[in-house]
Amino acid sequence: MDFYPREMMLTCLYVACKAADFPIGIQTFISHIPRNQERYSDFILNSELFLLESLNYDLWVFTPYRPLIGLIIDLVAYQVSQVK
DSSP, X not given: OOSOHHHXXXXXXXXXXXXXXXXXXXXXXXXXXXXXXXXXXHHHHHHHHHHHHHTTTOXXXXXXXXXXXXXXXXXXXXXXXXXX
């Protein structure tokens, strides 16, 4: 494994804030991390470019959440129709 998942998760979250037009400074971002703030700050700043290169600078990443919500609505409607 090249990176620890927790550290890369923080980098993804930091980049996502920037991509969603909610820029936040690194000091503000890491102030919510309980310990090892300096280490995480260095890692986030050093791995940000690597993450963007890995995504081919395509920040529009599709997630399954919206279709999943539709599936849950359909399942609830189906369950309600079966009870009647």
